[in-house]
Amino acid sequence: MLRNAAYGLFVFFVLVGIHAEVLAAEKDLAAYWAFEEGAGATAKDMSGNGNHGKISGKVKWTEGIIGQAIECKGGTVVDCGMGESLLIDQDLTTQFWLNPTEKIKAGMARINILYMTWGPMFAFCPAWAPDGVLYFWFDGPKPKPGVRSKIKQWEKNTWYYVVGTYDGSVVKLYVNAELQGSFNAKGDILDRQNPLKIGQNYMGIVDEVKVYSRALTEKEVERDYKWGLAGGKAVDVSGKLPLTWGQIKSAL
Numbered sequence: 687m688l689r690n691a692a693y694g695l696f697v698f699f700v701l702v703g704i705h706a707e708v709l710a711a712e713k714d715l716a717a718y719w720a721f722e723e724g725a726g727a728t729a730k731d732m733s734g735n736g737n738h739g740k741i742s743g744k745v746k747w748t749e750g751i752i753g754q755a756i757e758c759k760g761g762t763v764v765d766c767g768m769g770e771s772l773l774i775d776q777d778l779t780t781q782f783w784l785n786p787t788e789k790i791k792a793g794m795a796r797i798n799i800l801y802m803t804w805g806p807m808f809a810f811c812p813a814w815a816p817d818g819v820l821y822f823w824f825d826g827p828k829p830k831p832g833v834r835s836k837i838k839q840w841e842k843n844t845w846y847y848v849v850g851t852y853d854g855s856v857v858k859l860y861v862n863a864e865l866q867g868s869f870n871a872k873g874d875i876l877d878r879q880n881p882l883k884i885g886q887n888y889m890g891i892v893d894e895v896k897v898y899s900r901a902l903t904e905k906e907v908e909r910d911y912k913w914g915l916a917g918g919k920a921v922d923v924s925g926k927l928p929l930t931w932g933q934i935k936s937a938l
Contacts, residue, residue: 716771717897719764719884721755723747729756729764729884735771739764739884750893751783751845752918757891764884772802772882772897775826775874779898780806781849781907783914786840788889790818798886799848800895806875808848822850822859826876833859833867847911853901863911865904 712718718733724747729739743761747754756762766772782800790797794812799820801807806824818839823832831852840846849860857869884895894914902910 712896712898714898714900715896716774716899717766717769717882717895719766719895720753721747721750721893721895722753724754729766731766733771735769737766737769737772737882739766748891750891751785751914752894755783755785755891755893756885757787758885758888760887760889762885762888766882766884768802768879768881771899774897774899776852776854777900778806778852778875779849779900779902780808780896781847781902781910782808782884782895783845783847783893784888784890785845785892786842786890789842790840795887797888798883799888799892800882800884801886802882803880806850808850820848820859820861822857824852824875827852827857827871827873829871831857831869831871833857833869835859835861835866837861837866845914847914849902849907849910851901851907858901860904860907863904863908 712733715733717731717735717737719729719739720732721729723730727741729741731737731739741756741762741764743763744759745762746757746759748757749755756764780800784799790810790812792812794810796813797810799808799810801809806822808820808822810818810820812818820835820837821832823830833850847862851858852875855870855872857871859866859868882897884892
């Protein structure tokens with residue numbers, strides 16, 4: 687029994703060490719909601735910056751693209767606050783995986799997947815854009831930047847990887863690592879006095895939400911897309927302990 691306990695403690699500290707090592711490699715990671723809790727009303731920020739999300743409304747914990755995820759039921763909102771690491775005024779990346787459980791139809795209310803008022807926002811606007819495109823925009827830079835997806839049909843029960851970047855001069859939107867569009871703009875993102883929120887009027891699963899204080903490159907976007915499809919690439923510590931990132935998160 688003591689032997690098993692000692693082994694379990696050893697594995698725990700190894701996993702904690704791996705977790706710290708992996709996150710340290712995530713340069714300029716401002717926030718990371720992996721939704722590995724599996725229950726409750728809190729989504730922990732795994733970046734270490736303390737932007738823990740408070741979940742309100744009906745929610746279902748379910749299988750994600752990696753490990754666990756949350757399924758939003760229309761009235762679900764995750765309020766992640768407005769911590770200092772989220773007040774990004776220049777280089778930015780926001781990314782997430784979504785899996786709709788309801789077809790997006792004309793006449794629906796605006797569906798905000800991830801948003802800060804005046805700040806970065808990903809939204810479907812079927813009331814005035816019934817073709818099903820996803821918009822990414824924010825205020826501050828001139829001219830006002832806005833990019834829309836080429837994808838117009840979002841299949842139910844299908845995973846999509848969405849990334850928006852801004853490097854101080856160009857705004858880009860990617861879906862499944864493919865560039866959907868870009869927009870030239872310069873200037874700081876408008877100072878925001880509102881919390882970052884995930885989900886509003888959205889029916890579907892969301893997972894692996896990350897915010898960076900830099901613009902990821904196209905190669906990094908493609909890498910993360912493949913990593914997600916693989917359920918988390920194998921992590922090899924000193925060539926002795928291959929684990930998937932999904933296993934690591936589940937163990938912590």
